Amino acid sequence: MNGATMEVGAVAAMRYVKDGIKAARLVMLHTEHTMLAGDQASAFAISMGLPGPSNLSSTESMEKWAKWKENQCQPNFRKNVVPINSCGPYHLRKDVNLDQKTCLVEDKIKSSNVNLHNHDTISMAIFDKSGHIAVGTSTNGASFKIPGRVGDGPIAGSSSYADDEVGACGATGDGDIMMRFLPCYQVVESMRLGMEPRIAAKDAISRIARKYPKFIGAIFAVDKNGVHAGACYGWTFQYSVRSPTMDDVEVITVYP
Template identity: 30%
Template sequence: MVNRRRFLALGSLAGLFPTLSFGAKPSVASPIDNKPVIETATATPMVISTWKQPKANAAAQAALDKGGSALDAVEAGVRIPESDPKDTSVGYGGRPDRDGHVTLDACIMDEKGNAGSVTFLEHIKHPISVARAVMEKTPHVMLSGEGALNFALSQGFKKENLLTKESEAAWKKWLKTAKYKPVVNIERHDTIGMLAIDNKGNISGACTTSGLAFKMRGRVGDSPIIGAGLFVDNDIGGACATGLGELVMRTCGSFLVVELMRQGRTPQQACEEAALRIIKKQDYKDIQVGFLAVNKKGEFGAYSIQSGFNYTLTKNKKTEVTDAKSYLK
């Protein structure tokens, strides 16, 4: 606590040096109320997602067109690959763990900083919707395993067999050698991370996965971890990650991207710096991690360690898939 004598002394210094600035002029935060200083103009509504996901983006954009929130949009968007049996790294049809079980992880985060997450969830096709229910209907952020399943069933979600014949056949083929080596850009890991800005300029995000194919039973990656696979700060922007989740978790990757934007980096610069943090500490030649980010002004960026990472952007009713810049060409 500052006593009266100390207070007067500080006041005297302020009088002697009325224009003195102790440190650089703050560019991203007010010293008075600690609120970020950013442009207040509402960005054009948009949807951006990891990898080639035009159908997912279309569903998200449809939600926005109906007046839905960014939260509604990202949930609607990622439910598309969750229910697609041809997408073998998320939801129904996802590749199983090494014991033959399809286990799912997902998280969601809204413009108010609320978040919900499920990990190690079985038998539920849409873990992203369970994650939203965790956020909105419980006092918790994350539920896991049997507890997550019981909660989902209590909320009316249907218990289903998620292991398709195709994924089961791939698993049985893998069992012949049981060699575990993730392949860059083949196992897309989180499959889809999505960020959206709605008509009010609010940002929300979602991330959903069945994780690494043939992973150890119980393994959870970065996708359901708030701050790793996904992070949103509505005053600044949002970010999501894809690739080898263990590396993203070790650097709190998505949180790092948003914090770098808070410090004044563009989304592109922030994604590049986050990737470089991993590169500096890892043998990166055979691993892939990619970051995707958007700020409050609607500027976006994407960057990965290896080439081959792409993203899907929907803006002004136009959807494009673009290859992200990468450290290795």
């Protein structure tokens, strides 16, 4: 996202192309769209010169998948369904009342499948010498997700957001929950109204935690003057900062 023009480029559910951030930037620079998804996003990225199609599996990821299959495809992100065998196909449970109230209660009490060991989000905000801000977020997504799932990574306002007039925000955690609140948009708008970054980040996280007490996530916020802070829930979070006047990166630890 370009904080000067508010332009956004995103790719979602993109396979066979390794560099999601470069692909997203190509969408922003060379199309009038905001997001491309699926195999057509891959085709666009390759047509614009990115390497591919490539097999992005690693020995580690294949071993992880094999163990998951041996464990009868658990954990997974399904609810209110039953499998024909341990790994599906899945069908609706006939003994569950699928009204809105039931679903909301299940969402609140279900423990998250997102933890410190099964996601890999990187979110970054950069200021240039003129004070213009750019943000970007890249992720492989949650492990064992349902095919076709898109998390909060490519959603402007959820995983990251920037406005030169105010500042920027980046986020990580349970993207399926976080994208329902657009926490980074909330942070930037709170700073616009005068909140300092620390309070704005804490407020955005608290809004989510009140509805989903088993949620895991974190936010960093930075205003246009470079004042920064973080907030988290369900884990201890770290973010790093580097400015031209610093000799090395400073790592900031944020506690729940």
